[in-house]
Amino acid sequence: MKKKDDLKLQVSEAILACQDKQAEDLTVLELEKDSGAFTDFFVMCSGANSRQVQAIADAVDERLEALGLRVTHSEGYKQAEWVLLDYVDFVVHIFSEKARQFYDLERLWKSAKRLDPSELLARPKPRRAATTREAAVEIATVIEKAESAPTRKARKKKA
Numbered sequence: 085m086k087k088k089d090d091l092k093l094q095v096s097e098a099i100l101a102c103q104d105k106q107a108e109d110l111t112v113l114e115l116e117k118d119s120g121a122f123t124d125f126f127v128m129c130s131g132a133n134s135r136q137v138q139a140i141a142d143a144v145d146e147r148l149e150a151l152g153l154r155v156t157h158s159e160g161y162k163q164a165e166w167v168l169l170d171y172v173d174f175v176v177h178i179f180s181e182k183a184r185q186f187y188d189l190e191r192l193w194k195s196a197k198r199l200d201p202s203e204l205l206a207r208p209k210p211r212r213a214a215t216t217r218e219a220a221v222e223i224a225t226v227i228e229k230a231e232s233a234p235t236r237k238a239r240k241k242k243a
Contacts, residue, residue: 134164
């Protein structure tokens with residue numbers, strides 16, 4: 085269960101990175117296990133020009149690297165027509181509009197389940213309530229810091 089949650093978090097971070105760079109036509113495909121697919125998800129989007137395609141790729145790479153996830157294989161960055169970022173459990177495809185229409189991966193993988201990106205966006209985990217002991221330790225720490233800090237009067241006298 086934990087691996088699936090981690091994967092959804094990683095995919096949602098890739099989606100957010102694409103959205104941060106105003107990627108167009110964002111689509112997520114969940115590939116079927118028995119389809120011969122080599123990954124679980126495709127995240128696909130388009131950029132209006134080669135600079136935007138590269139900017140989206142950079143944003144995805146940076147955001148996932150911050151999570152400790154490194155791209156295992158990438159292709160197409162210099163040409164910026166179709167950038168592929170392979171993270172093993174999911175692959176991010178960033179297309180120019182022309183390349184996306186030409187290759188039409190959605191048609192090639194029509195058996196895959198199409199997901200709305202919002203379905204995968206990470207939701208904050210509910211904060212668990214602190215135990216009485218944890219709360220007491222936290223309160224004691226705050227009080228201790230407050231007592232050891234110099235008062236305003238003491239700071240004024242020093243100045």
